[in-house]
Structure formats: structure tokens, C-alpha cells
Amino acid sequence: MVQGTTSDAGKSVLVAGLCRVLARRGLSVAPFKPQNMSLNSAVTPEGGEIGRAQALQAQAAGIPAHTDMNPVLLKPTSDQRAQVVLAGQPLQHMDAMDYHQYKTLAMDTVMAAWRRLQQRHEYLLVEGAGSPAEVNLRDRDIANMGFAERADVPVIIVADIDRGGVFAQLVGTLELLSASERKRVCGFVINRFRGDIALLEPGLDWLEQRTGKPVLGVLPYLHNLRLDAEDAIDVSQGDKDAARIRVVVPALPRISNHTDFDALRLHPQAEVVYVAQGQAPPPGDLVILPGSKNVRADLDWLRDNGWEQYLQRHLRYGGKLLGICGGLQMLGDAIHDPQGIEGQAGSSRGLQLLDVSSTLQAGKILRQAGGYSELLRTRLAGYEIHCGQTTRGQAVPHFALLDDGREDGAVSADGQIAGTYLHGLLDTPVACAALLRWAGLETARAVDRDSIREQELERLADCIEQHLDLPGLFPACFEAA
Structure with missing residues (x-):
């Protein structure tokens, strides 16, 4: 399971890239996000609604999108209310407190979808939501460690160094987890790094000594990564012809x-x-x-x-x-x-x-x-x-x-x-x-969006294979160097 220190730390993209890495090895892999909050959604072939990121991750895995990949989708209609989409179909609108109480029942739907995916695939890559260190949401949590504990899956935590304070992000997140949750964390990934890695290495050594957890990789900043954004509007457009x-x-x-x-x-x-x-x-x-x-x-x-x-x-x-x-x-x-x-x-x-x-x-x-x-x-x-x-x-x-x-x-x-x-x-x-x-x-001109998406997924997978400790994550299918 990929969890993040913050929203937009890179969870969605990392899961998509790992799906493509495993799929290129001929493995049966599927994405899973227990609970998603997004107004960017997709319709699956069977007529259900899931988060856009899970549809992209399914494409990265080379399989059709399915409602089991995102059993709970929250679509905000105001600052305090959202439409709850359960198993691909709208359930009802709830305010934040009502939904918090409902999450105990939603977990049953989440686990049922999880078990069905387990029966169909060799590997499942799970994406968390927001941060696991939101202590006010720990009770009834189904999106992060609450799910990880229930499903008994190992967790890696990704942090965005481009925002600054990456060591505080990681150490602080780990400190706010319970003892059993900390034990579940098998390592860190630092995302969106630019510069000389030699300047970062003393900090990586300190982080590993301070936490006892390995840094599984430092992923570089991939400029103009043209993949579907889950939430924030991406206004970058790259190079343009003079006539437009x-x-x-x-x-x-x-x-x-x-x-x-x-x-x-x-x-x-x-x-x-x-x-x-x-x-x-x-x-x-x-x-x-x-x-x-x-x-x-x-x-x-x-x-x-x-x-x-x-x-x-x-x-x-x-x-x-x-x-x-x-x-x-x-x-x-x-x-x-x-x-x-x-x-x-x-x-x-x-x-x-x-x-x-x-x-x-x-x-x-x-x-x-x-x-x-x-x-x-x-x-x-x-x-x-x-x-x-x-x-x-x-x-x-x-x-x-x-x-x-x-x-x-x-x-x-x-x-x-x-x-x-x-x-x-x-x-x-x-x-x-x-x-x-x-x-x-x-x-x-005719521009093939799907072809561009495929090229970018391959580029992302190449980057992950170069910079991530894949043998440490998947020892059964990657040999140690």
C-alpha cells in the first residue's frame, strides 16, 4: 500500500507506475483505492463510477477499469457535504459527520471488493488518501492505516520533497502512527527530487538511522508528465505551435x-x-x-x-x-x-x-x-x-x-x-x-491522447525501475543487483 505524507505527494502516480512495472513483467496486477475523494471520475465498462486515478492505474496494469478498484468515491457538493458513491453507484448525500459514522458500514463494501480482486490478480497495489497521520480521523478510518491493518498489507510512505520539509514530513508522519502501524511501514520513497543526489544523501542516512526504516528510492522530478490529474487542475501545456x-x-x-x-x-x-x-x-x-x-x-x-x-x-x-x-x-x-x-x-x-x-x-x-x-x-x-x-x-x-x-x-x-x-x-x-x-x-491536427498517455506510463515505469529498490519491494519477481 502506498500512503503519503500529504495529498498530492505522488501516491496516484507511483501506484500507476508500479502497475506498469509489474504488468511489463507479465504479472497480473490491479490497483485499489478503498476511499477516494475527487470530482474527477470515470465510468467503467459495467456502468459504475470510480475515481479517474484508478481508471488510469487500470490502464497502466493493462486491464479494464472495474468498480472493485475504488469501492467508495466521495464527490463534494459543498464544503461540508458530498455524494457518496458506493460500489460504483450513488448511495446518498451526507455531511462530514454522517459519513464518518457510516464508514463502519462502508468498510464492509471495501473489504468485499478487496477480496474479489485478490481472487483475480497476483498483485494488488493500494493507494491511500491524504495522510495516515490525521489523528482526528483515525477512528473508523477506511482510507489509510485502518484499511492496511484490516487487510494486513505492508505500507510504503511517499513524500514530496519539492514542497520542502521532507524529513519533517516523514518523521512526523511516522511519529503520529500507532506502534502496530509504524511496524507495518516497510520504507520511504522521496518524490519529485531535483538537484545533486550527493547533497541529499547525508539526510537519507540520518532518516534511516532516526526511524529504522529504509529509503526505498528517490524519484526525480519528471517534467511535463502528461497523465490524468486526480484533483488539481494542471495548467501546464508544453510547447505550442505559433498558429493556435x-x-x-x-x-x-x-x-x-x-x-x-x-x-x-x-x-x-x-x-x-x-x-x-x-x-x-x-x-x-x-x-x-x-x-x-x-x-x-x-x-x-x-x-x-x-x-x-x-x-x-x-x-x-x-x-x-x-x-x-x-x-x-x-x-x-x-x-x-x-x-x-x-x-x-x-x-x-x-x-x-x-x-x-x-x-x-x-x-x-x-x-x-x-x-x-x-x-x-x-x-x-x-x-x-x-x-x-x-x-x-x-x-x-x-x-x-x-x-x-x-x-x-x-x-x-x-x-x-x-x-x-x-x-x-x-x-x-x-x-x-x-x-x-x-x-x-x-x-x-489529430492528437492521440491515449497514445500520449501510454508513452508517459512507459516513461514513468522506466524512471521507477531506475530509481526504486524493486527487489526490496517485490523480491519474488525482481532479482537483487
Whole structure:
């Protein structure tokens, strides 16, 4: 099990890399994360919802993603409430205290998924959540040492040296564990190191003497590692061609599945600009309203930050506008939430840019989907994650005709505005290129996001094989030097 001293210490990436390392050896390996809190999720082939990181790790292991890999997913709707997704399906919304009490029952689902994976695979690589040293959460813990103790798995602790204070992170974390938990820790990994390793070695020697635990490796900072981010929006874009198109995306407070835009960030002809609280949106060729876990609240945020006027100006000057999932709902005439699915029950006036109306309902649509878009003149593939049902005005054309006969989304009469429920539609190279052509790029290159992801997983695995003590971790399949 890989645990970290902090969130974003590198747990997800390390597990993904180790999955690829073992898979390259021909071993049957699967990822597992007992509890994940993220608004970036994926839909599995069987129609369940898991964290985006576990879907990436499954790809690294060379196997299809499955709901057993992430039995508990928490999707925050506010600072104190979250939707609890259990075994791939939405259970209910809970506040922090209610969920803390519920974790005893959630552990049963976690262990059942763990046992099923054990029966199917030789190796399981487990990712913790946050830090195991959160003493206020130790009671009923299912995400870190609580799971490790119950499942009886060894633990390595990874720390991010790029943040500074790496020795304090590791020693402090170890000190706050119980005696049995400390005994379970088999070593440390220091992540994101840059510089001369000789300057670090005295500290490594001190750390091993102070704790009695080995440093299993020091992983270098991998610049421009182009893998799906679990939570934080990655704004890096690498080198770009001189001729490019600008895509503007509001960084909504409850933005969900921002990985929808990774293919555009990687595209050499596209510049993606995320606009946060208090920032003025710049002129752009294409504006995309992303998904949201609290659509009405994020719609209020757009209005409070001047986006309604900005979008009117953007459209007057001929810009294109796309809404994805929650973004589609915002573009419509109204959003109704009679049952209080995402917050206080009620209705909100939409941006009234598309003749559609949306109603949030209990029960979530979770499925992979494909079809054809007349607007983009190409096939599409993606997945749906939404609680809303959207109805179009009588004369409003759909965005895509799906393979199962359903009509998805909507398009304005002039073809300048479109909305869809399909997440991930830009991951397909031809669809991404078609969208850029629609937005005004006459000659758009096709960039294969999946191929780039594979290259980066191989690069990550090569780095781990070079810098990590794999024989110490996996003595049965790696020979000591």
C-alpha cells in the first residue's frame, strides 16, 4: 500500500507506475483505492463510477477499469457535504459527520471488493488518501492505516520533497502512527527530487538511522508528465505551435471531470486558459463550460464573476460556445432541482442561450456512449455521468445521435452554441480535431491522447525501475543487483 505524507505527494502516480512495472513483467496486477475523494471520475465498462486515478492505474496494469478498484468515491457538493458513491453507484448525500459514522458500514463494501480482486490478480497495489497521520480521523478510518491493518498489507510512505520539509514530513508522519502501524511501514520513497543526489544523501542516512526504516528510492522530478490529474487542475501545456486557437474554460468551484480538457491542453495548436475567481476572462475562439457537481451554485458563481456579460460579447464577435454536462444545463432556460439533489431545492434561471430545460432527479446516469455528430461531422465516443434530464425545444436539433438511438445535447439554430452530456469526447483524436475546426482552426491536427498517455506510463515505469529498490519491494519477481 502506498500512503503519503500529504495529498498530492505522488501516491496516484507511483501506484500507476508500479502497475506498469509489474504488468511489463507479465504479472497480473490491479490497483485499489478503498476511499477516494475527487470530482474527477470515470465510468467503467459495467456502468459504475470510480475515481479517474484508478481508471488510469487500470490502464497502466493493462486491464479494464472495474468498480472493485475504488469501492467508495466521495464527490463534494459543498464544503461540508458530498455524494457518496458506493460500489460504483450513488448511495446518498451526507455531511462530514454522517459519513464518518457510516464508514463502519462502508468498510464492509471495501473489504468485499478487496477480496474479489485478490481472487483475480497476483498483485494488488493500494493507494491511500491524504495522510495516515490525521489523528482526528483515525477512528473508523477506511482510507489509510485502518484499511492496511484490516487487510494486513505492508505500507510504503511517499513524500514530496519539492514542497520542502521532507524529513519533517516523514518523521512526523511516522511519529503520529500507532506502534502496530509504524511496524507495518516497510520504507520511504522521496518524490519529485531535483538537484545533486550527493547533497541529499547525508539526510537519507540520518532518516534511516532516526526511524529504522529504509529509503526505498528517490524519484526525480519528471517534467511535463502528461497523465490524468486526480484533483488539481494542471495548467501546464508544453510547447505550442505559433498558429493556435484559444480555448477559455471557467475554473468553477465544483468543476467536475476537468480531464475533459487534457486532450486540448496537449494539442500543439490549442491554448487552454483556465479562468479562476476574480480573474477577467480573456478573448477566445472557443469557450467551454465544464461539468459541475453543483450546477446551480456554479451558475451563480459565473454570474457573480461577470461571465454572463462576457459570453454575450464572445458570441457577438463570432466565438463558439460548448457546454459539457453541467455546462449544457447552464446554457439552457432553467435548471430545476425539486428534490434538492445538489443543494437547496428550487429552480434557477439558466443563461438562456439554448432552448433547453433541465431537471435534476434522484438516480444517476452512468454509461459509456458513442454516436455521430452532424455539427462536427464525426463519430464521438465518451461517457455519461449526470443526474439531470434535459429536454429540447421543438425546433432545436440534437448535438449527437447515439448508437442506442438516443439524441444527446442540443445545438443553436446558427450552429454557434452546442451542449452535450458526453464527457471524454475530446479524447478521440478525430473528434478533438473536428471540434477545433468548428471553433475556427482550418487545418487541425489529430492528437492521440491515449497514445500520449501510454508513452508517459512507459516513461514513468522506466524512471521507477531506475530509481526504486524493486527487489526490496517485490523480491519474488525482481532479482537483487
